[in-house]
Each structure stands twice: as structure tokens, then as C-alpha cells.
Amino acid sequence: MKGDHLLLLYFTLLVPFLFALLVPLLYRYMPRIHTGWFVLVVPTGIFIYMINLIPIIAKGEKLVNSVPWIPTLGINYSTYVDGLTLLFGLLISGIGALVVLYSIYYMSKQREALHNFYVYLLIFMGAMLGIAFSDNIFILYMFWELTSIASFLLIAYWYQRKQSRYGAQKSLIITVIGGLALLAGLILLSIMTNTFSIREMIEADQMIVKHQLFLPSMLLILLGAFTKSAQFPFHIWLPDAMEAPTPISAYLHSATMVKAGIYLVARFTPVFSGTIEWFWLVTGTGMITLLWGSFSAVKQNDLKAMLAFSTISQLGLIMCLLGIGSASLYASTAILAALFHLINHSTFKGCLFMVVGIVDHETGTRDIRRLGGLMNIMPITFTLMIIGSFSMAGLPPFNGFLSKELFFTGVLEAARLNIFHLETWGILLPILAWIASIFTFIYSMILVLKTFTGKYKPNKYEKKVHEAPLGMLISPIFLASLVILFFFFPNIISNNLLQPAMKAILPGLLEGGGFENNIKIWHGWTTEVFMTLGVAVVGMLLYISFPKWSGIYEYLPEKISFNYIYDRGLVGMEKLAAKITKTYMTGIVRDYLLYIFIFFVVVVGGSMVLLNNFTFNPSGNGPVSAYEVVLILVIIGAAVLVMLTKSRLTAVIGVGVIGFVVAMFFVIFRAPDLALTQLVVETVTVALFLLCFYHLPELGRETGGVGLRAANLIVSLGVGVLVTLLALTAQSNPLVDPISTFFENSYQLAGARNIVNAILVDFRGFDTMLEILVLSIAGLGVYSLIKLPLARRDNK
Amino acid sequence: MFERILLIALFFLTVSILVGLYRVIKGPSLPDRVVALDTIGINIIAGVAIFSILLNTHAFFDIILLIGILSFIGTISFSKFIERGYIIEYKRDC
Numbered sequence: 001m002k003g004d005h006l007l008l009l010y011f012t013l014l015v016p017f018l019f020a021l022l023v024p025l026l027y028r029y030m031p032r033i034h035t036g037w038f039v040l041v042v043p044t045g046i047f048i049y050m051i052n053l054i055p056i057i058a059k060g061e062k063l064v065n066s067v068p069w070i071p072t073l074g075i076n077y078s079t080y081v082d083g084l085t086l087l088f089g090l091l092i093s094g095i096g097a098l099v100v101l102y103s104i105y106y107m108s109k110q111r112e113a114l115h116n117f118y119v120y121l122l123i124f125m126g127a128m129l130g131i132a133f134s135d136n137i138f139i140l141y142m143f144w145e146l147t148s149i150a151s152f153l154l155i156a157y158w159y160q161r162k163q164s165r166y167g168a169q170k171s172l173i174i175t176v177i178g179g180l181a182l183l184a185g186l187i188l189l190s191i192m193t194n195t196f197s198i199r200e201m202i203e204a205d206q207m208i209v210k211h212q213l214f215l216p217s218m219l220l221i222l223l224g225a226f227t228k229s230a231q232f233p234f235h236i237w238l239p240d241a242m243e244a245p246t247p248i249s250a251y252l253h254s255a256t257m258v259k260a261g262i263y264l265v266a267r268f269t270p271v272f273s274g275t276i277e278w279f280w281l282v283t284g285t286g287m288i289t290l291l292w293g294s295f296s297a298v299k300q301n302d303l304k305a306m307l308a309f310s311t312i313s314q315l316g317l318i319m320c321l322l323g324i325g326s327a328s329l330y331a332s333t334a335i336l337a338a339l340f341h342l343i344n345h346s347t348f349k350g351c352l353f354m355v356v357g358i359v360d361h362e363t364g365t366r367d368i369r370r371l372g373g374l375m376n377i378m379p380i381t382f383t384l385m386i387i388g389s390f391s392m393a394g395l396p397p398f399n400g401f402l403s404k405e406l407f408f409t410g411v412l413e414a415a416r417l418n419i420f421h422l423e424t425w426g427i428l429l430p431i432l433a434w435i436a437s438i439f440t441f442i443y444s445m446i447l448v449l450k451t452f453t454g455k456y457k458p459n460k461y462e463k464k465v466h467e468a469p470l471g472m473l474i475s476p477i478f479l480a481s482l483v484i485l486f487f488f489f490p491n492i493i494s495n496n497l498l499q500p501a502m503k504a505i506l507p508g509l510l511e512g513g514g515f516e517n518n519i520k521i522w523h524g525w526t527t528e529v530f531m532t533l534g535v536a537v538v539g540m541l542l543y544i545s546f547p548k549w550s551g552i553y554e555y556l557p558e559k560i561s562f563n564y565i566y567d568r569g570l571v572g573m574e575k576l577a578a579k580i581t582k583t584y585m586t587g588i589v590r591d592y593l594l595y596i597f598i599f600f601v602v603v604v605g606g607s608m609v610l611l612n613n614f615t616f617n618p619s620g621n622g623p624v625s626a627y628e629v630v631l632i633l634v635i636i637g638a639a640v641l642v643m644l645t646k647s648r649l650t651a652v653i654g655v656g657v658i659g660f661v662v663a664m665f666f667v668i669f670r671a672p673d674l675a676l677t678q679l680v681v682e683t684v685t686v687a688l689f690l691l692c693f694y695h696l697p698e699l700g701r702e703t704g705g706v707g708l709r710a711a712n713l714i715v716s717l718g719v720g721v722l723v724t725l726l727a728l729t730a731q732s733n734p735l736v737d738p739i740s741t742f743f744e745n746s747y748q749l750a751g752a753r754n755i756v757n758a759i760l761v762d763f764r765g766f767d768t769m770l771e772i773l774v775l776s777i778a779g780l781g782v783y784s785l786i787k788l789p790l791a792r793r794d795n796k
Numbered sequence: 797m798f799e800r801i802l803l804i805a806l807f808f809l810t811v812s813i814l815v816g817l818y819r820v821i822k823g824p825s826l827p828d829r830v831v832a833l834d835t836i837g838i839n840i841i842a843g844v845a846i847f848s849i850l851l852n853t854h855a856f857f858d859i860i861l862l863i864g865i866l867s868f869i870g871t872i873s874f875s876k877f878i879e880r881g882y883i884i885e886y887k888r889d890c
Contacts, residue, residue: 630810634817641821653820653829656870660840663859667844672855676862683866690877 009063009079012049013133015042016126020119027115035114036104043096043125050089057086057500064135064199080135080199083500087339088132088263090497091346095255096125098475102354103247105472106361117157117245124150128256132263136196137186144182144228147260148175151252155244167240170566174237178227182264185220188213189271202270202507209275218272221264222281229261231319232289235312236562242304246357249304254311254349262315262342265322269505273326276419282323283414287432289316294439298446298546299553303356303366306443307349310392313440314345317433321407324414324429325505333413335505337406339498344391344399344486351479352388352447355381358472359451364462368446373456378467380477382452387480393444393539394437394532399486401532407433408528434531441539442546449543594715601718604726614725617732628668635661648693656686673756799850806846813839830874837867 019042027035056063066078081089100121107114127150130143149172156168190196192211193204201208208214225231230238241253252258265282272278293313300306318338325335358381359374360366375382387398394404411433415426458464486493542549584595608614635658642654659682666675743755743763752758760768816839819832841863848856 627806627810630814634813637817637821649826650823650829653833656833657817657820657836660836664840664843667847667856667859670851670853670855672859675856675859679859679862679866683870686870687873690873693877 008049009065009081009133010067010077012046013079013126013129015046016122016129020122020126023118023122024115027118034104034109035118036100036107039118039122040097040100040104042122043093043100046129047090047093047097050086050093053081053086053089054496057081057083058496060500060503066135069139074196075138076136076196077139078135078197079133080197081133082504083497083502084263084266084504085132087343087497087501088259089129091259091343092125092128092132092256095251095346095350095479096121098350098478099247099251099255102250102357102472102475103245105469106247106357107245117154120150120153120157121248121251124154124252124257128260131260135198137190137198138196140198141179141183141186144224144260145176145179147257148172148179148228151175151241151257154248154252155241157245157248158243161243163240164243167237167243171237171241174227174234178224178234181220181227182224185217185222185224188217188220192217198267208271214272214275215277218275218278219281221268221272222278222285225261225264226285226319227261228264229258229315229319230289230312231261231285231316232292232312233562235289235293236566238312239305239308242302242308246304246353246360249307250350250353250357253308254353255346258311258315259318259342259346262318262322262338265319266338266501266505269322269326270507279323279326282326283320283429284323286316286318286320286323287429287436289313290320290436291316291432291439294436294443297443298439299550300443301367301369303359303368303371303447303451304353306368306447307352307356310440310443311345311349313436314341314349314392317407317436318342318345320429320433321410322505324410327414327417327419333406334410335502336494336498337403337410339501339505340399340406340490340494341403343493343497344403344483347479347482347486348388348391348398348400351384351476351483352392354472354476354479355385355388358468358476361472362463362466362468365460368450370460371451372454372460373452375452377456378452380473381468382448384473384476384480385448385452387483388476389444389448391483393441394535397487398483399490400483402487402490404437404532405528408531412527430531434535437531437535438539438542441535442543445539445543446546594711597715597719601715601722605718605722608722608726608729614729615732616728620734621731625668628665631661631664631668652686652689652693655689656682659685671756673754802846802850806843806850809839809843809846813843826874826878830871830878833874834867834871837863837870841867 019039023035023039026038030038053063063079063081066076069075069077100118103117103121107117124147127143127146131140131147134140134143152168152172155171156164158164189201189208192208192213193201195201195204227234238253238258242249244252290313293309293311293316297306297309297313300309318341321334321338321341325338356366359371359378362378362381363371363374365371391398391400394400408430411429415430417426584591638654638657638661642651642658645651645654659678663675663678663682666672666678743759746752746755746758746762750758750762752762813836816832816836820829820836823829841860844856844860844863848854848860
């Protein structure tokens, strides 16, 4: 059974990518049928396959397998299926199928580039499944980045709009920063545990906690998870990602991609949990996100923006519960609540996004200031909105009520604990959670009441408003019925899905005698019930009096918002980079030469001085004769003349003198071939200088003298002194004997009496060939430089 | 004895090169410099010849001829440059 299963699993994971290749063909050759119908097969099939896995996983079995990808580096495409993985797999494929079905009716076949849409969507789906199923950290990271890219493409689906491009860029920048941090964190983890497999890392958790890289790797991985899951303060990309088509918002930005960070935190809980840093970072960030998200959601006027902030706050809630659950030995309810709410949030938020999409589709606006009075016109949509919103607000008989109760239980349990400074700060958790729930209640009410109640004003809408087509309603109806089903039969998913997932997050707890995983709809008059009642009452009062206190949002200074910081930060970074570049990229060659020379002097000279390497040993040198001294004096004189002269022609003549004296040196040092060549080349060079003279402006800029600049003098002296010292040092320390004895019998070896020529054309003929090539290129270059502009001028 | 005479000759040639160089540096006009350069070239020819005798080789005889040619060509081109401002004539009709 195993082998077949695993093959099927790999196939299942790869199907979205393979099908993405087919989509353009289907779009092109089957134009009559909406491409979405073909695509719908993929997530549905995957979902059915995943359902078949439930009994296996519920029994406690785990599917582990690996296919080599880069075996020499230890990178294998290894999959690992446990409860947590399966939970995500079901969410991704299930909601994916519903979203595809919804998009068939939402996306117009005539006006939209559907093949792009479904290719991106399938890539995203495959990548998301890859994240959940991969065991190898590099595969995980690969799929992680693939989701970022697919999300980028989907947000900017309507790329003609400026806001879409802005949102896509913003989300890409933020999630990729997090993704890179995640990669670094994962690599640190693999250094600590000496494995690339997450499963083996979990087994080595005791060793990791004591390691000195523990804290950096934890922070980096959390940064990755927080950016992806839109946690405070990295939440700013999510509201801007609402420029995507609504099915995408429903799928990526409520049900799947933003839960990738949640998955990561849950997956690494066994590795990092039990430390105070992890507990407070995850719990604290989650709590702040929960508060800030629900607080900000109330002030939004756009329905999708409101849902975006609501997603942020609900993700914060799940994150907070995961953090509390990391103190697992004491508070196992929190993990149960987190997982349960994870599912619940996917159902009701997916439903809400689809409902908002319907409202947008049928009325032409998402602005709550223009909406109102739709209750009688769109009764089904209204019912769905009520189910979703009330579930989000945590009211019975919807599944949000159960997870909200569990959430309160979790924070209350945490407040009673005596670890991690909870005895002093723990009481804050339930209070903040309660306040956040009130805000959640308020915006849930706004969502329903501002949109659907009140008076219907037809002139406010651009089109004639009517109920949505049935096809568009199927998916939200399905999700809404799940919302209710989960309320009445929570233990079906609890036993089959949540229990194995909890075992995956808290493997250590299994030995501790199991845990409470029964979700009771009613468990007496407990504190939680009173808290929920309080939320409903206070929330309703605050909603009614909303116009009176909505002024507090005006007091929030614009400059503290993170969007402002992000935007200004980008502009500031660009300006700073431009400024820095402008300071050294002057466009003046003299400056660049200055950098090169200073760098040369500092690096080479500095290292020579530091290593104390300058030596001078004249013992191996030959005697100096009188005519050499004279020639040196002449060459120095000519060099000084070139530097100090005020006429360009004199400088040319000086250069010529130097060249001829060098030729004389070749004579004295017995190099006739060199002397011959040097003389000819020097003459030609001087002639070329004179040729250039004709084209230079009449006694140009430099007639006023070179002009002594202190910096230039110092640098040139530095270079000269350094090169001299280097030459002397090299001369004093011959490392190997010269190999010239070999060339001395050139007559026997090459039939040549002239040893220089024998080397040039026989022993080392290859160099000569390339030198010839250099001269040819130079000749051709000169020719084309002179000829081509002339030809262009002639054409005109 | 012979070698000493050669050295003395070499010394005087050097002195005359230095004197020529003084003219090159001092000027005052461009033709002065060009003529001085020509003189230096001739002196270098003599120097190379004496060197060849000193080193007892005929490997440098080519150089003597070459310097003679180059010195001539160089002086001619300088002269043409001084007179006309350019060396190689530029045909407009090509």
C-alpha cells in the first residue's frame, strides 16, 4: 500500500504545476468553455485524495518519503504527512476548489485574460501544497518563495491599474524580505542540527535550545512567518493586496497564503517551544496584531479593506493562541483553539470575501457609505453575510462561537499560569483579548448592517441591483453551511483532523497522557460565556453609538502609520542611495583613477607594512656603470620636463626622449631586438601624438601648466615609492631559479640562433599569435572609428 | 689603451647629448628643440657604434641604421608639422 500511496502523493503534489502548463492550450483551443471548468478538476481531485488520507493519518500513521533532487548536497524532495500537513492540504484544496468554482462565475470569459489567472492560481496552489507537505527545508523555502511570486502575479492581475502594481510590489518586497530571513533561519537550524529534514530537527529539539544560534534562528524564522502572515507591523501589505480580484483575495489573503506563516509557527513549535522568548514573541505579536487589526478594521469604508484588517486580526488571534500553546504542558486548549479557529476562519472568511465580491459584482461598489438597503433585493447574499459575520463576531450557532470560547479559555488558562512572568503580565491577555473581540463584534455588525439594512436608494448604484446568479452563490453557500455544520458537529473534525494535527504540534504531550480535544457547545455558566455576553452587549452599544466616538480615528496621526513609514522609507532609501552614488560616481576619470591608486597603495602597501615584508638585499645585483648613471639622469630630466612643461609639444618631445633613452638601455643591456622595436614604436608613437595635435584645440586648456595638487602629488609619490619598494623586495627575494637555461639550446630545439625570436615564434608562439590579434583588432578599431561616423554623415 | 680611448669618446658623446638635451629643454623655440633632437639622434648612433666595439658584437648594427632612418623621418615630420600644422595630408575627396 505504501509505495502506491507515495507515488500518488507525489503526483498529487505536482498536478497543479503540470496542469498549469496545459491551461493556456485549453484557453486557446477550447474558447467556448470557461477555462475554470477544466481547472476545477484539479483542486477537487486533490481534495478527494486528501480525504482518503484522513483515516490513515487519524490512526496515527505518518507518510514519509523522499525523492532525490540534488543528492550530493543532501537536498531531497522529501514529503512528510501528518495531521498538521493534512489539515492544510485539505484547506488549500477544498477552498481552492470552491474559489475556482466561484471565479468561473466571477471572472468574465470575454473581458479577462483567464489563462493568466488560472496559471497563476494553479502555481500558487501547487506551491502552497508544497509548503505544507515538504520536509526538506530547502524545498519548503522554494515553495515559500513560489507562493510569494504567484501572489505577486495575482495581486497585479489587473496590471493596468496603478494601485494593483503598488500593492503587488509592496507585498513582494515585504514577503520576500521575510522569505530571505526564513532561509537564513532555516540554514542556521540546519547548522545546529546537522540535517535538512524538519522531522529530524524536531527530534533534536533538546540540543537546539542550548545552542548559541538558537535565538538568531528563532528570530529569523519568526520574521519570515510574521511577514507572510501579516503580523504587526508587517501587516501593511495585506490591505493593499485587496486590489487583486476577489476570488484571489478570498483564497490567498484569507484562507491560504497568510496561513503559511501560521503553518510555519505551528510546524516549528516543537523545536522552539518551551522558551520564554518564543512564548512572548509569538503571543505578544499575535495579541498586538489582533488588537490593531480589529481596531483598524472598524474605521475602513471599503468592505474588502475591512475584511483585510479583519483577516489580520484573526491571524493575530491564531498566532497568539499558538504562542500560548507553546507552553504546552500547561495549556493545551490553546493549540486546539488555534487549529479549530484556523479552519473556522478559512470557512467564514472565504465566505465573506465571496459575499463581498458578489455585492461588488452586482452593485458596482464596495464602499459602505454608498451601500445600504440590499436586504430585500439580495436575500441569499444577506443570509450568507449574516452567517459569516456572526461567526466572525463569535456568536452562536456558528463555528466562530466555539473557537472564540476556546480562545477565551486559552487566554484565561494562560493568565493562571506561573511561568514566563505570566503571574504579573498574564492578566493582560484576557483583557486585551476581550477588547479586541469587542472591536471584532463592531466591524462584523458594520459589515452586515451598513451593507444590507437601511433604505434602498437606487440612484446610488451604477447598475440595476439584483440577486447574484446561482453559480456564484454555490461556493459561499457551501462554506456557510460548513460554518453551521462545524458548530453542531465540532467533534467530527476534532477527532479526525485536529487531534492528529495537535499531535504534530505537541509531540511531547502524547506521552503525557493525551489531551482534551472534545469541543463542547455548551459547558455551563463559565467565565467564557460571560465574556462573550459582555462582548455582545458592549459591542452592540458601541456600534449604536459609533458616530459619536468615531472621531477618535481622526486623532491618529498619519505619520505614525506604518504605511507612511514604509512609503517614506522607500523614497528615503532611494534618495540616500542616489546621494551616495553621486558622491563617488563623479563621472570624472581622474577621480576613479584616484580611487584605484589609493586603493592600490593602501591595500598592497598596508599589507606589506603590516606583514613587515619590505626587504632590501643588494648582494645579487650587478655593478652599476657610468653610462647607465648618465642615461638615468637623462631619463629623469626628460620625465621632469614632461611633468613641468607648459607646452604640449614639449611634453611630446620629452616623451620621445624617454622612449629613445629606454632604447639605449636596451642596447646597454644587450637586447638588440628590443632596442630595434622600441625605436620604431617610439617614433610611430611620437608621430601619432603629433597627429593628435592637429585635432586638439588651439593650445588647449592645459597650457596653463599641469598645476600641482597636493593630493595628486601624494598619491603619485605613494604609487612610485610603493612600486619601487616592491621591485626591490622582489629582486632581493628570488623564489625560484630562472628557467632561461632551457632556451639557451634553441639551436638544437628550434633551429634558431636568435633566442628571442625562437621564444617568440617557437617556444611561446601562442602569445605572439594573440599579440598579432590584438594589433589586428586595434587596426580594425581605428579604421572603424574613423570611417563609420563619416559614413553616417554621408548618409544624411 | 684602445678601450680607454673608446670610453673617452663615449664620455664626449654623452656630454654632447646632454648639451643637446639642454637645448631640448630650454628651447626657446620649437625648431631649436627639433634640431637638438636630431643632433641627439646622431650622437646616439655614434654611441651605439662605440658600444658595439666595446661589447665586441655586431648585433647592434641594425639599430645604427634604424636610428639614422628614424631620426631623418622624425625630423622631417616635425618640420612638416611646424610648417603646415599637420603631417599626413588629408584628401577631402575620398
